[in-house]
């Protein structure tokens with residue numbers, strides 16, 4: 001027998017309580033019972049997003065939430081600026097293009113965080129309808145300073161909507177949509193929310209709702225105006241992912257029992273433990289400026305075949321981590337530490353990493369990573 005340890009930055013582990021809830025027999029969604037559950041879930045989502053109201057749930061993976069943002073806030077021929085610090089930043093530009101929106105790209109070297117002052121120069125060049133950015137660029141392990149970027153945007157281009165992909169940020173560290181003046185914030189179910197993939201969540205500011213009214217983009221399934229009208233009445237426009245909503249109800253309960261402050265503190269602690277282990281093993285962190293608390297990207301040391309690290313960790317230890325995507329394939333590996341994970345999970349990952357590195361011929365002091373992580377966890 002070998003146990004399976006899923007430690008990627010999405011999908012993430014699903015708690016047994018959530019799995020059990022999702023195994024319940026289906027009820028019909030046009031009923032009082034389902035409305036009660038959706039009402040509770042809506043309240044929980046407002047709490048998690050730290051907003052007044054109206055987080056919209058969609059039956060889609062996270063990318064569906066990104067597409068909904070573009071489809072509802074812009075019109076064909078419109079212009080947007082997309083921050084591209086990795087694979088997911090690139091996705092913003094691709095979605096814009098497919099909707100006939102001109103997306104200029106603000107390039108950030110992979111592993112770096114966007115410099116708000118530099119971004120300011122680009123924002124001034126044109127009257128952009130929207131700025132698209134990741135809070136946490138999962139492909140590199142870097143964060144962008146959303147609060148500073150939003151403040152800067154409000155100053156230099158008050159009409160530009162700030163649209164944030166917070167898919168590996170929300171429920172990991174503090175993001176405050178209303179307080180920071182953001183216009184759209186979205187996430188997906190299979191990251192910090194401890195669920196299988198299949199749900200996307202999006203919140204819009206009143207300005208953004210006004211933009212959704214003005215937009216003349218073609219949209220049907222992802223028409224957020226229609227969803228808002230329905231979800232205010234605790235129902236959905238189309239058949240919801242009923243079982244996932246059951247699971248979400250339980251996951252939100254678990255998160256509320258832990259508390260937002262403790263959730264953020266736990267993720268910060270796990271991230272620090274992993275980074276400390278990486279340093280102790282003489283490895284290099286890939287992100288250089290602001291490091292995400294949801295995932296740690298590590299440079300593959302010279303002389304080691306990049307893909308071998310995740311492969312051997314899975315084969316020999318049942319530990320599934322992620323490799324690099326796109327141009328970073330073989331150059332980095334990524335350990336996810338978001339969602340239903342704790343200190344013991346991190347020790348499993350670090351232990352397996354040490355063992356695999358030793359077998360692959362990397363010279364290390366075995367146990368140094370574990371010791372460093374344990375020191376962090378001991379406080």
Ligand SMILES: *Cc1c(COP(=O)(O)O)cnc(C)c1O
Nearest residue numbers: 010061062063088138167168188
């Ligand atoms: C996971 C992820 C996505 C969404 O991907 P899906 O596969 O569509 O769920 C988008 N952005 C970021 C930053 C992510 O981490």
